[in-house]
Amino acid sequence: MIKLLEGPQTLGRGPVFWSCFLAVLAGALIYPLFADSYDVGNFSYFLIWIFMALGLCLMWGYGGMLSFGQTLFFGIAGYAYGVLAINMGGGTTTIAALLLSVVIAMIAAGILGYFMIWGGINGIFFGIVTLSATLVLAFFLGQTAGPEWHIGDARLNGFNGMKGMDPLAIGSVYIEGSALYYVMVALIVIVYLALRMLVNSGIGNVIVATRENPQRAEMLGYDVRKYQLLTFVLGSGLAGLSGALYTSWGQFITPSSIGLPAAAMPIVWVAFSGRSDLTATLVGSFLLLFGFQTITVYSQQAALVLMGALLLATVMAAPQGFVLGIGKFVADRLTGRGKRGEADLSAASTLKTDEA
Amino acid sequence: MSAEVFSVFYQFADVFAFLILSAAGLAIVFGMMGVINMAHGEFIMCGAYVTVGLVNLGVPLPIAQIAAAITAGLIGVVVEYLIVRRFYKRPLDSLLATWGLSLIVTQSMLLIVGSSVRGIGTPEGSFAIGAYTFSSYRLVLFAAAVAVLVGLYIVFMKTRFGVIARATMQNAAMARALGARTGRIYAISFGIGAGLAGLCGALYAPTMTLIPTMGATFVVESFVTVVIGGANVLLGTAPAALLLAAIRMTLNASYGQIIGQIGMLVAVILIIRVLPEGLSSVLVRRGR
Secondary structure (H helix, E strand, O other), rough: OOOHHOOOOOOOOOOHHHHHHHHHHHHHHHHHOOHHHHHHHHHHHHHHHHHHHHHHHHHHHOOOOOOHHHHHHHHHHHHHHHHHHHHHOOOOHHHHHHHHHHHHHHHHHHHHEEEEEEEHOOOOHHHHHHHHHHHHHHHHOOOOOOOOEEOOOOOOOOHHOOOOOOOOOEEEOOOOOOOHHHHHHHHHHHHEEEEEEEHHHHHHHHHHHHHHHHHHHHHHHHEEEEEEEEEEEEHHHHHHHHHHHHHHHHHEOOOOHHHOOHHHHHHHHHHHOOOHHHHHHHHHHHHHHHHHHHHHOOHHHHHHHHHHHHHHHHHHHOOOOOOHHHHHHHHHHHOOHHHHHHHHHHHHHHHHHHHO | OOHHHHHHHHHHEEEHHHHHHHHHHHHHHHHHHOOOOOOHHHHHHHHHHHHHHHOOOOOOOHHHHHHHHHHHHHHHHHHHHHHHOOOHOOOHHHHHHHHHHHHHHHHHHHHHHOOOOOOOOOOOOEEEEEEEEEEEHHHHHHHHHHHHHHHHHHHHHHOHHHHHHHHHOOOOHHHHHOOOOOHHHHHHHHHHHHHHHHHHHHHHHHOOOOOOOHHHHHHHHHHHHHHOOOOOOOHHHHHHHHHHHHHHHHHHHHOHHHHHHHHHHHHHHHHHHHOOOOOOHHHHHHHH
16 A cells, blocks of 8 residues: 555655655744734635546546536535524534535536446536536526525525534534634645546556546556546535635635636646646645635735736646746756756656647 | 417527627638637637726717627737747647736736626617517527628638638648638638627626626537537537527526526537537538
8 A cells, every 4th residue: 555655657756755745744834833823814725726636637637537616516515504503503524515515516426427428428518517617506596695595504695605614513612713724734745645646547448548648547447537537526626615615614605616717727726836746746836826815805806816827837838837847857856867857757757748 | 379489489599699699710720720729718808898898988888899899809819929829739738828828818807897887778769579579689699690690601612712711721831822811811810800800799798697607608509509519610600509599598498597508518528429520511411
């Protein structure tokens, strides 16, 4: 199992990489001791979105399925957590609400994924069908104002969004502040390492083979549809985890976190970071979220313009992603492969670009 | 009785016109270049803003609408030249690039213009059949949708440009070898697509609230129509719009707009399970 942490599908191996990993982790763990609670809360907020980015990285970078529906499953799980937490009461049951809402998002992904994947929808259409579903959910929730729209005791409240659910709690103790931060860090470490193992395992190799050439993978005896559905359900489930955590963090969720422009954000993070590697996505998404939040304080529109410009710049200048490119460059320098490694890489990346 | 029949036709025509007008530009660009223009909604928004701006300056509405469509078309040609033409071999990246453009345009408009612009009212005029009163402008929209379909048919089937465009669509390399300037064909096609999007915005401008994010209202309808239409847009778009309009109208009448939209989406998801290549694939097979 441990061996699978390193492999051909993930960048970063050997003592240097893992020392860096542990150093960053240690920094993350002692951070709350030095920072004030407001900053810790903000950091938890950035970490919420990482799951969604990692899920998209798995689907798009490894599975070759460009889903524009991350916020669809984010919204389904976010609203599901709200409905469940309000109806089942607070306390420890909120943990069950969190798990159930992720399961609900995965079931929804399974149903939508079945029709698309078994129908044979691919490439561009996969993106626009998932985006259509996302926008329809956002429109639907946007018009659910009024007392007649409720599930049990939970009012959907239309465009203003649902509120009043309890945050995650154990017994009568709310998981918030530093405790929530540590829960997030732990979840990210678990999800990140688990995804590394997944993509380096046999299943992961089939997922990558399907991305490279679905016909060839099928000829080798794999039912690629099952692997694609698995990838889609897992990736969307991670978006669901983000959604449920988001609702719990702020005790509200609105349709605007589902529709445009929110739906474009995961695409920007992952494209800018480098979709073909989990580590690049993790680092890049965090940096972008940090930058976005800093600018949003002054002007949300300006921050979104910058996001659009980054997306455009990425596809025009570095289709493989900026963070990934820089990471590979640094890694080459460190391992002393120097110029030759670079030349090979750039040759490989131009080849890939042409194919795509 | 005839009033009821006309009422059903009127509702159908309303939905059909919306689907055709919002999808036509997107479908042309997709059919010719295999590119989905994610900034489609922003070209629609552009058409609407230009129309309203000109009308507020005193230009008569129909002239403002035509000018708006031409403006959007010209901007489309520029966008094709600067951005889209780099991505014909990378359709997925074209999706991302145009989405980036869409974000930039929408949010810049919010920054510069703000969220409220003085709109123009729907042109007056109504007529009555039996006990029902209908707005004339909705019939103008239907007529415009039919005119767009007929116009596209004439341009692509009866003109020299159309022959070369269809040749390029079928086999770009061969068309190039035979002397067609495919680059120019692509630029013109993208311009036509953007112009049709602008026309859509121009036609719906009097009926809607003008906000920079208004493009999103049209996006779902245009996407699903193109998905159901399939790769051969000249064959597929109109039947797809007919089918979806029938589904949507039935649901709208009984359950309201939002259920109509959800029902249309569900129908689309069910249809792609059976016909992933869209209606045009069936029609092409029948034709052989």
